[in-house]
Amino acid sequence: MATISPTGSACGAVVEDIDLTRDLSDDLMRQLTGALYDHRCLVIKNQNLTKDAYYRFAGEWGELIRHVLDYLRIPGYPEMMAVGNTETKDRDPGIRNGAVAWHTDGSYIADPTTMTMLYAVRTPRSGGETMVADMVAAYEALDPALRSEVEEMTALHYYGRAEVGADENPVIPIKTESQAATNDVCEKPLVLTHPVSGRRALYAVAQSPFQINGMTKVETQNFLARLKAHATCPDFVYDHRYEVGDILIFDTLSTMHRAKGNIEAATSPEADNARLLWRLSAKGLPKVHRHLAA
Numbered sequence: 543m544a545t546i547s548p549t550g551s552a553c554g555a556v557v558e559d560i561d562l563t564r565d566l567s568d569d570l571m572r573q574l575t576g577a578l579y580d581h582r583c584l585v586i587k588n589q590n591l592t593k594d595a596y597y598r599f600a601g602e603w604g605e606l607i608r609h610v611l612d613y614l615r616i617p618g619y620p621e622m623m624a625v626g627n628t629e630t631k632d633r634d635p636g637i638r639n640g641a642v643a644w645h646t647d648g649s650y651i652a653d654p655t656t657m658t659m660l661y662a663v664r665t666p667r668s669g670g671e672t673m674v675a676d677m678v679a680a681y682e683a684l685d686p687a688l689r690s691e692v693e694e695m696t697a698l699h700y701y702g703r704a705e706v707g708a709d710e711n712p713v714i715p716i717k718t719e720s721q722a723a724t725n726d727v728c729e730k731p732l733v734l735t736h737p738v739s740g741r742r743a744l745y746a747v748a749q750s751p752f753q754i755n756g757m758t759k760v761e762t763q764n765f766l767a768r769l770k771a772h773a774t775c776p777d778f779v780y781d782h783r784y785e786v787g788d789i790l791i792f793d794t795l796s797t798m799h800r801a802k803g804n805i806e807a808a809t810s811p812e813a814d815n816a817r818l819l820w821r822l823s824a825k826g827l828p829k830v831h832r833h834l835a836a
Contacts, residue, residue, distance in 0.1 A: 544574065544577075549581075551780040552779050553581055553582040553583060553674060553676035553679065553778070553797075554780040555580070556585045557586040560586065562591060562789075563591065566598065568829075571602050571829065575828050578791060579739040579741070582674065582780075582793055583782075584790070585789070585791075587785070589787045589788075591661065596622075596661055597619065597822070599789075600621075601824070603656075603824045604826040605825050606823070607651075607655060607824060608620050610721050610724045611717075612721065613717065614631070616820070622820055622822055623822075624818060624821075625641070625821045626664070626805075626816070626819055627805050627807050628811045637714050638804075639801065640713050640714030641713075642802075643706050643749060644707075644770060644774055645749030645800065646750070646798050649699055649749065650703075652726075652728040654730070654794070654795070655794045657791065658791070658824075659822050660672065660790045660819040660820070661819060661820040661822075662786055662790075662819055663818040664816045665817060666817050668815075669815070670801075670805055671803075672782050673774075673801075674797050675778050675779050675797060677744040678741050678743045679778050680744050681742055681743050695754055697729070697732055697746075698728070698753040698755070699729070699730055699751050699752070700726075700727045700728075701713070701716065702716065703750060703752035704748055704751050705766070705767070710800070730751070732745060732751075732769070734796075737834060741796065747769040751766060774798070794823070805817060
């Protein structure tokens with residue numbers, strides 16, 4: 543079985559002593575899913591996966607999702623995205639650094655993303671970190687009166703419609719009418735109960751929410767900014783620096799995440815600053831937990 547140890551930071555655990563090319567047993571998946579829901583994110587170390595093997599592992603976590611931004615997809619692997627600075631598309635800084643803002647993957651989709659994983663294929667000598675915010679801890683630390691107020695709130699979401707902070711970039715852009723029409727505006731609660739763990743968490747208070755029901759636009763912006771500042775303070779954030787072979791997995795129902803800072807385009811895939819992550823996301827429950835949806 544895997545060796546699982548807390549990161550020692552605000553959230554997250556490190557997983558060692560497994561080879562995902564050999565073991566995808568139900569026992570292992572129960573151990574990994576339990577650890578993810580306990581710690582909000584996992585770092586699985588020292589993997590050496592082909593795209594097909596990576597697909598098989600990600601498929602254990604739910605139904606794989608094709609992202610609205612179809613120009614980020616890897617040819618032949620439509621659910622997989624190339625994230626980094628090594629490809630022709632990454633010469634555009636809006637694409638290369640469009641994740642330098644707090645967000646929750648798939649929060650703008652009616653049937654939301656439940657898991658995202660990033661597999662480190664190439665890592666730069668410095669920079670390129672991903673920050674993960676624990677939205678369970680953030681929810682539990684709210685002032686009781688504010689927590690009671692937030693419990694009753696819902697918000698309208700659409701990709702990239704939320705305000706970004708002074709230290710953030712606009713999201714990776716929608717470029718075609720077909721991309722813009724892929725998902726309609728949807729409504730989500732500001733607090734979710736996790737379908738497996740039962741834990742309560744703040745949900746998706748950045749990137750996509752643009753209107754809290756019952757509030758004006760200005761009131762919405764101010765209230766979301768307050769929640770976002772609270773949820774992303776250092777007490778709740780794990781900062782992951784990648785090594786080649788890492789798989790960073792986060793539970794998107796109980797976290798937000800962002801790239802830590804801007805990176806320059808790499809002159810080649812072998813450059814010192816080259817960064818390439820393979821990204822896969824899923825919706826629904828992991829296979830070993832699907833009995834809960836019955």
